[in-house]
Amino acid sequence: MRIITLTTDFGNSEYVGAVKGVIYSICRNVLIVDITHNIRKFDVLHAYYVLLSTHKYFPKGTIHLAVVDPGVGTERKAVVIYTDDYIFIGPDNGIFSFIENPKEIYEIEIPEDASKTFHARDVFAPTAAKIACNLKLNLKKLDTFKKLDLKPKIIGNRIAGKILCVDDFGNIITNIPNEMIDADFGDVIEVKIDNRAFKMRFVETYGRAEKGELICLIGSGGFLEISVNQGDASKVLGIKGGENIEVFNIYNKG
Amino acid sequence: MRIITLTTDFGNSEYVGAVKGVIYSICRNVLIVDITHNIRKFDVLHAYYVLLSTHKYFPKGTIHLAVVDPGVGTERKAVVIYTDDYIFIGPDNGIFSFIENPKEIYEIEIPEDASKTFHARDVFAPTAAKIACNLKLNLKKLDTFKKLDLKPKIIGNRIAGKILCVDDFGNIITNIPNEMIDADFGDVIEVKIDNRAFKMRFVETYGRAEKGELICLIGSGGFLEISVNQGDASKVLGIKGGENIEVFNIYNKG
Amino acid sequence: MRIITLTTDFGNSEYVGAVKGVIYSICRNVLIVDITHNIRKFDVLHAYYVLLSTHKYFPKGTIHLAVVDPGVGTERKAVVIYTDDYIFIGPDNGIFSFIENPKEIYEIEIPEDASKTFHARDVFAPTAAKIACNLKLNLKKLDTFKKLDLKPKIIGNRIAGKILCVDDFGNIITNIPNEMIDADFGDVIEVKIDNRAFKMRFVETYGRAEKGELICLIGSGGFLEISVNQGDASKVLGIKGGENIEVFNIYNKG
Secondary structure: EEEEEEEOOOOHHHHHHHHHHHHHHHOOOEEEEEEEEEOOOOOOHHHHHHHHHHHOOOOOOEEEEOOOOOOOOOOOOOEEEEEOOOOOEEEEOOOOOOOOOOEEEEEOOOOOOOOOOOOHHHHHHHHHHHHOOOOOOOOOEEEOOOOOOOOEEEEEEEEEEEEEEOOOOOEEEEEEEHHHHOOOOOOOEEEEEEEEEEEEEEEHHHHHOOOOEEEEEEEEOOEEEEEEEEOHHHHHHHOOOOEEEEEEOOEOOO | EEEEEEOOOOOOOOOHHHHHHHHHOOOOOOOEEEEEEOOOOOOOOHHHHHHHHHHHHHHOOOOOEEEEOOOOOOOOEEEEEEEEEEEEEEEOOOOOOOOOOOOOOOOOOOOOOOOOOOOHHHHHHHHHHHHOOOOOOOOOEEEOOOOOOOOOOOOOOOEEEEEEEEEOOOEEEEEHHHHHEEEOOOOEEEEEEEEEEEEEOOOOOOOHHHOOOOOEOOOOOOOEEEEEOOOOOOHHOOOOOEEEEEEEEEEEOO | OOEEEEOOOOOOOOOHHHHHHHHHHHHHEEEEEEEOOOOOOOOHHHHHHHHHHHEEEEEEEEEEEEEEOOOOOOOEEEEEEEEOOOOOEEOOOOOOOOOOOOOOEEEEEOOOOOOOOOHHHHHHHHHHHHHHHOOOOOOOOOOOOOOOOOOEEEEEEEEEEEEEEEOOOOOOOEEHHHHHHHOOOEEEEEEEEEEEEEEEEEEEHHHHOOOEHHHHHEEOEEEEEEEOOOOOOHHHOOOOOOEEEEEEOOOOOO
């Protein structure tokens, strides 16, 4: 039995229920697993990070259906991307930018009677269900899909990166990977977010800081993360996701 | 294997978990699917719209269990309603008003040891589980169930309707169906909500408007919807659901 | 097929999805059921109450995985507790204080490559999946686990208790059980919360009060609960959970 995962900004609303109903109506022999429906509304970067950091924990063959889709009903394409291990389905707006070696890319033909505002239900869910049950599909081969450039850059003595998102605890997650960080636990590091400067200790885990202390660490996705122990860093710093961040003097000089 | 769907105002709290535990304890051979648990608390109109717009996407034979129940433990009845395609279970307070041709209606007998505050766990869940597994039930035949009058009316040059609910994106959903609207994309229409007047373009989909523009369109449920492109119309207009709405000069004169 | 339930403070975020992916990757023949992911962040008392009041509604043999874990990555133990009917897995921080007669208690060995911030994914989920599928585990026998003293006390003419949590409706749930309450429906009772005094009627169920009336009743978990009919008692009284509460003159003198 195949797994179909769902990642959306639908907020556990009835739109999730409708998607599941459509899938089960087409293909009963499937297991639907919610990754999350709490992507920040319309936030492509947030969806990108969530997919990047969670898709690999699912069994090979899993179909990952992701819908964060401010352009629904306009010219943006609907795509299916096959990799060695997974199948990704969703709007072609950059949420799948982490895919490095796609094996095959397809465009989904939009049925004429599809709602203009709810392709998750009328386009993406039927496609996922048909793939899961090996039913006939109307797909057109593509050469490429939309990829955003989300790699941080080293400029002089700093790393210039981006805040990808805020997690449910208020932790601020950047695109700066573990491998770029050359700091020891306890080091004080300096960051600038949209030109506001902050200093904080680099620690191993949340519980190694004082309650309420602003810290940074390598989060569970393998990226530099700014946090407040038992608090909400995003509220303390006023961060929503998408901001630029600079990190000073801690990149690996080796 | 039967599907039981859940629609409640329990907010993904442990009350949902308890309901699922009870169902699986009585009937393991069933698939439980959440439609949503984010119905606005105690809001019968919201539950009505969500059930109306999603129940039909599930396979025939699905049992739809819905609990938005401000009258729990009082005299309101607990009902089971069979239609040609589905079985509905919940409090008899109007949430099932969209059912047009019930085949059979039953009242559930409340067990003496049922909690006075949690019939979802102690009354509705056991009933759904027993129906799913064809176990013996204590039901009493009824002739009718509670129906609210939720049809809009045409009065002179306007449609007098109601705002049924606000969706998770802040879109304002009315009870005015597609068939009553006689406008072209791009037309400016006028509405009054509780006597406050607004003008907005009628568009095909969200992405056809400027970011932040107040618009209206036919939503995925087939009803007139007021929206802000990539924004939250309910916050902009201060709407919660249940308000009266009048729409001018766009109804089908044909 | 075994059931694994999940109770966390992850808020339906992608952290829940990652946990499910890990479980299904290790053991496909299992049914995962969410109890709730809306435990107040880092709130051990809230998790304690939710587990106490819901675990027993699941079939015998169910594995209850619970992660509210402010001490993740520090010295706190990771435990597995077997009772006659269930298996509990989570951090040893008091969330399982309701367990009266554990049959066996084990410590989970933390793998060296586990993330320091996400033991739910890297420690607890693999343990639950291996138990569900009878795979080999690295466990060390323990004699005891952490238990908080959460029993209310009778002092003179009052019961000195604690507010365990606020539920999704804003109802304020105490640790004072039904058996300690000797009041009739309609009696006015007096409580003090952190030395602020309130009077309210003791009723059978929410709908027996005026809309907006402050009341108390025996909630569905069998404990004294303070509520506002169709309102949010926690907002009205400014309660978050963890406060001390005294109840006067209504304990059972028998």
